[in-house]
Amino acid sequence: MKKIAAFFILLSSFQSSYALQWNQIQEPTESPVTSVGTTSNGCLSGGQAIPFEGEGYQMVRTSRHRYFGNPKLVIFLQQLAKDIHKSSSGILLIGDMSQPRGGPMNSMHASHQNGLDADIWLWLSPKQLTNNERENFAAPEMVRNDRTNVTKNWTQTQVELIRLITEHPDVERVFLNAAIKQSLCEQSQGQWKWLRKVRPWWGHDRHVHVRLHCPENEAHCKETAPIPAGDGCHELEWWFSEEALNPKKSGKKKSSPKPALPAFCNAVLNAQ
Numbered sequence: 001m002k003k004i005a006a007f008f009i010l011l012s013s014f015q016s017s018y019a020l021q022w023n024q025i026q027e028p029t030e031s032p033v034t035s036v037g038t039t040s041n042g043c044l045s046g047g048q049a050i051p052f053e054g055e056g057y058q059m060v061r062t063s064r065h066r067y068f069g070n071p072k073l074v075i076f077l078q079q080l081a082k083d084i085h086k087s088s089s090g091i092l093l094i095g096d097m098s099q100p101r102g103g104p105m106n107s108m109h110a111s112h113q114n115g116l117d118a119d120i121w122l123w124l125s126p127k128q129l130t131n132n133e134r135e136n137f138a139a140p141e142m143v144r145n146d147r148t149n150v151t152k153n154w155t156q157t158q159v160e161l162i163r164l165i166t167e168h169p170d171v172e173r174v175f176l177n178a179a180i181k182q183s184l185c186e187q188s189q190g191q192w193k194w195l196r197k198v199r200p201w202w203g204h205d206r207h208v209h210v211r212l213h214c215p216e217n218e219a220h221c222k223e224t225a226p227i228p229a230g231d232g233c234h235e236l237e238w239w240f241s242e243e244a245l246n247p248k249k250s251g252k253k254k255s256s257p258k259p260a261l262p263a264f265c266n267a268v269l270n271a272q
């Protein structure tokens with residue numbers, strides 16, 4: 001019996017063991033910097049750890065060991081923190097980036113694999129968080145329970161944060177809850193070109209997911225399909241339909257086989 005049980009445990013862990021390999025690596029490679037593949041099927045060579053604190057920001061949930069990125073992402077985040085600190089005096093709380101060598105994660109994210117994604121909390125902290133708070137804080141909700149509008153926690157500080165992020169030329173897109181995009185669209189009245197980069201997605205009601213473009217001269221890096229033209233404000237309706245607000249859970253979902261990672265990632269994974 002024991003053997004059979006062990007076999008099934010092995011079988012069920014097979015899928016995640018792939019992610020576990022990447023999860024267990026503690027250090028980035030010392031090889032030249034390059035983001036490899038796409039954000040949802042890739043890895044990171046020569047990743048850089050962002051310091052846990054800097055001017056205007058703190059890293060949160062650092063115990064997850066996901067504070068590595070392409071140096072271009074590290075520079076972007078540090079500059080953003082300085083800029084938003086100047087206008088709001090709040091402290092930017094930065095969450096997951098990538099694992100030391102990127103790659104698939106065993107929980108929570110399908111992307112964040114090649115060092116170009118970061119999650120930033122929408123609530124800015126009025127004070128430095130303690131170590132304990134950094135791990136356990138609960139950020140205020142920006143979207144109402146019925147998912148149709150923002151809460152009073154969504155203020156001009158958050159609008160300014162999203163503007164600063166999306167107007168940066170290195171930013172490819174951000175993901176935010178549809179209710180937040182809707183609120184931005186109402187305020188924009190068709191004037192804010194940067195709204196094009198704000199893409200609606202489920203969740204993302206307390207944090208914004210930021211994705212950078214592939215850095216120049218990193219030939220292994222692949223961009224995802226470009227976002228459509230226009231500010232996307234007229235295509236929001238579906239997000240407030242029953243189908244989108246309360247998606248049916250479709251029983252047992254057959255998970256399609258994951259595509260193989262780019263071959264270059266084997267070298268990244270196995271580098272000393």
Ligand SMILES: [Zn+2]
Nearest residue numbers: 117118119209
């Ligand atoms: Zn994210």
